[in-house]
Amino acid sequence: MFKKGKNKLVAVLIIMLVVLSFSGCAKNSANAGSSNNEAKNVESAVDKIKKSGKLVLGTSADYPPYEFHKEINGKDEIVGFDIEIAKEIAKDLGVELEIKDMKFDGLLAALQAGKIDLVIAGMTPTEERKKSVDFSNIYYKAEQAVIVRAEDKDKYKTTDDLKGKKIGVQKGTTQEQIAKDEIQNAQLKSLGKVTDLVLELQNKKVDALVVEHPVATSYVSKNAGMVISDVKFKDQDKGSAVAIKKGSTDLVNAVNKTLERLNNEKLIDKFVIDANNMVE
CATH class of the missing domain: 3.40.190.10 (Periplasmic binding protein-like II)
Incomplete structure (x- = not known):
């Protein structure tokens, strides 16, 4: 009698262990599925820009011929060769360009805060700046x-x-x-x-x-x-690059692809000449 009871108890314990085991597997599977879904739901920088339908550019429009204000057909507009480059990037992404004009020293903070998608403002990619943002390839060098x-x-x-x-x-x-x-x-x-x-x-x-x-x-x-003046500096020709939020590798690649196309077509040189001609 005691032996049969003991066998029943063992059987119950085995069943309980099996149930708990399946429950744990199901939970882990659910968690894994949830993690995979979350990963799939994380949008890349380029996806977000395309979804919004616009590329938001941060610049400081007091730096001719890079970017500056000019009255065109009675309307104040921001022009310059940096702006033309930004238009080409937006075109290649298939979106509209929106320009936000601000002080130069506030551009990277705005970029990090997600208020703008990129910065094109004659900015040099210094080692200090590289600690907080990513940069494209150099697109222009000036003394x-x-x-x-x-x-x-x-x-x-x-x-x-x-x-x-x-x-x-x-x-x-x-x-x-x-x-x-x-x-x-x-x-x-x-x-x-x-x-x-x-x-x-x-x-x-x-x-x-x-x-x-x-x-x-x-x-x-x-x-x-x-x-x-005739003053010359030793520190020359570091060049300008596009600043992009840290970790946005897909956007960096997209920007570099546009810059490569513009260089191959000699369009950046044309943009610089045209911008200089627009300066009053």
């Missing part, structure tokens, strides 16, 4: 230049001549770092917009400005009282 008042052209010919002087630079740019590194004891005045820096130079609140050469050429052509 740095120093703008001075015409009356001071013979006064400032080398970086030594600028020692201890008040130097205007755009805040957060490569030019800001170059001025710090190559002009001894420079008194830097860093502002968000180049237009404000030009006013500072005209009003004799700074002695010189450090900007990229195409930008210098653009502003000097519009202001008879300013010239490009």
